[in-house]
Amino acid sequence: MTPWYVLTVPMARKTGSHSDITGPKVREAAMRLFTEHGYAAVSMRQIAADVGVQAGALYLYTPNKQTLLFTLLFEQMQGAVEAMKAADLKGPPEAQLEQFVRAHLRFHMGGESGSFIPYTELRNLTPANYEKVEVMRRIYETALEDIVAAGARSGVFAVEDSKLTTLVLISILNGVLAWYRPGGRVKLDTVEAHYVDIIGKAVRPARVDVPAE
Amino acid sequence: MTPWYVLTVPMARKTGSHSDITGPKVREAAMRLFTEHGYAAVSMRQIAADVGVQAGALYLYTPNKQTLLFTLLFEQMQGAVEAMKAADLKGPPEAQLEQFVRAHLRFHMGGESGSFIPYTELRNLTPANYEKVEVMRRIYETALEDIVAAGARSGVFAVEDSKLTTLVLISILNGVLAWYRPGGRVKLDTVEAHYVDIIGKAVRPARVDVPAE
DNA sequence: GTCTATAAACCGATAGAC
DNA sequence: GTCTATCGGTTTATAGAC
Numbered sequence: 001m002t003p004w005y006v007l008t009v010p011m012a013r014k015t016g017s018h019s020d021i022t023g024p025k026v027r028e029a030a031m032r033l034f035t036e037h038g039y040a041a042v043s044m045r046q047i048a049a050d051v052g053v054q055a056g057a058l059y060l061y062t063p064n065k066q067t068l069l070f071t072l073l074f075e076q077m078q079g080a081v082e083a084m085k086a087a088d089l090k091g092p093p094e095a096q097l098e099q100f101v102r103a104h105l106r107f108h109m110g111g112e113s114g115s116f117i118p119y120t121e122l123r124n125l126t127p128a129n130y131e132k133v134e135v136m137r138r139i140y141e142t143a144l145e146d147i148v149a150a151g152a153r154s155g156v157f158a159v160e161d162s163k164l165t166t167l168v169l170i171s172i173l174n175g176v177l178a179w180y181r182p183g184g185r186v187k188l189d190t191v192e193a194h195y196v197d198i199i200g201k202a203v204r205p206a207r208v209d210v211p212a213e
Numbered sequence: 214m215t216p217w218y219v220l221t222v223p224m225a226r227k228t229g230s231h232s233d234i235t236g237p238k239v240r241e242a243a244m245r246l247f248t249e250h251g252y253a254a255v256s257m258r259q260i261a262a263d264v265g266v267q268a269g270a271l272y273l274y275t276p277n278k279q280t281l282l283f284t285l286l287f288e289q290m291q292g293a294v295e296a297m298k299a300a301d302l303k304g305p306p307e308a309q310l311e312q313f314v315r316a317h318l319r320f321h322m323g324g325e326s327g328s329f330i331p332y333t334e335l336r337n338l339t340p341a342n343y344e345k346v347e348v349m350r351r352i353y354e355t356a357l358e359d360i361v362a363a364g365a366r367s368g369v370f371a372v373e374d375s376k377l378t379t380l381v382l383i384s385i386l387n388g389v390l391a392w393y394r395p396g397g398r399v400k401l402d403t404v405e406a407h408y409v410d411i412i413g414k415a416v417r418p419a420r421v422d423v424p425a426e
Numbered sequence: 427g428t429c430t431a432t433a434a435a436c437c438g439a440t441a442g443a444c
Numbered sequence: 445g446t447c448t449a450t451c452g453g454t455t456t457a458t459a460g461a462c
Binding site for chain 2: 436437438439440441
């Protein structure tokens with residue numbers, strides 16, 4: 001402890017003091033690196049190097065690596081739910097489905113950099129953290145399932161098992177990650193149109209060669 | 214070197230000597246663990262524990278961890294190409310596409326345990342190994358692209374960009390991994406029928422309300 | 427707020443006994 | 445063919461200087 005008679009004056013900070021800017025940078029770097037290489041393959045040192053600080057400094061912004069992943073995944077899922085609610089789906093099931101597809105793709109692929117951690121990273125969460133994210137995921141997918149079920153009831157969709165179809169549709173939508181890269185040769189609008197078309201046709205009844213009635 | 218006068222007799226092997234059985238077990242364990250947790254998250258010690266040997270013993274069956282992943286991915290891709298060729302696709306594009314979908318799903322999901330390492334693990338290969346697997350992948354996907362292109366030419370498929378559509382179809386097919394578990398409540402036959410239906414409708418022209426001609 | 431240094435655990439891979 | 449023991453390197457996370 002410094003004795004009272006030793007005058008202490010505010011020192012010029014030797015190294016940068018950038019709490020407000022470093023925090024977001026840590027999250028952006030982690031999101032990008034986790035997405036690209038996977039949680040297990042990325043070290044805290046790599047994240048730190050990407051941000052431009054030493055590894056120890058990261059622990060001012062997250063208590064540990066696991067919490068960093070959890071926070072990113074939870075807020076991503078939360079954001080998807082909010083985007084879906086903000087889309088304010090209305091109209092017949094066919095229209096609602098199209099709005100859902102567009103909202104999903106725009107939220108998940110809209111960022112300029114890889115701004116979407118794939119669902120497969122959920123396996124790296126502790127059981128307790130997984131459960132919390134799962135709650136949000138259930139809310140999100142139930143919204144889609146409701147649309148599918150409504151369309152199945154009214155007959156505009158040819159769907160036997162709404163739950164199964166919903167899982168398939170989600171997997172199709174997330175499959176975009178396997179080939180689409182923001183800023184690549186294919187524009188987001190094209191992707192959107194493509195998936196609205198494909199998913200629309202997938203749930204609607206097959207073309208009938210002999211017109212009924 | 215042992216001198217000629219020292220008699221050597223075949224010794225009773227103290228510990229198990231199971232080269233013929235341990236080899237496959239190592240590959241099965243690695244395949245299952247890589248699929249479930251991802252390459253980077255699985256240690257050689259975990260694989261060894263799953264097989265029932267000590268970590269050092271694994272190196273009798275693979276020179277290193279990277280080669281283990283490479284071998285599994287390369288042979289998987291090779292198997293897919295062979296299964297596709299064995300399917301002997303024939304008939305009009307619509308029929309060929311259905312055969313391709315069925316062959317793909319049966320090959321990749323047919324095993325009783327998780328017998329399909331997802332394509333995302335390709336990112337864990339060294340560049341040299343990646344290139345070798347990529348050669349096989351290109352052969353496989355080109356076969357699908359040929360079918361799509363033929364259907365587009367003849368007009369039975371409503372496809373603008375055959376290359377793009379092929380990527381989307383592959384991602385849809387591989388998306389099965391995201392929700393389907395062999396031995397679960399959904400039977401493989403159901404999955405097959407579902408995807409034949411969805412993919413067929415996705416590439417065919419949309420339903421026309423006013424019959425042409 | 428960031429750095430350096432370090433603790434404790436774990437990693438891939440090898441050597442040598444049996 | 446397998447085990448035990450171990451090397452050298454890396455990991456997450458913390459302590460303390462500045």
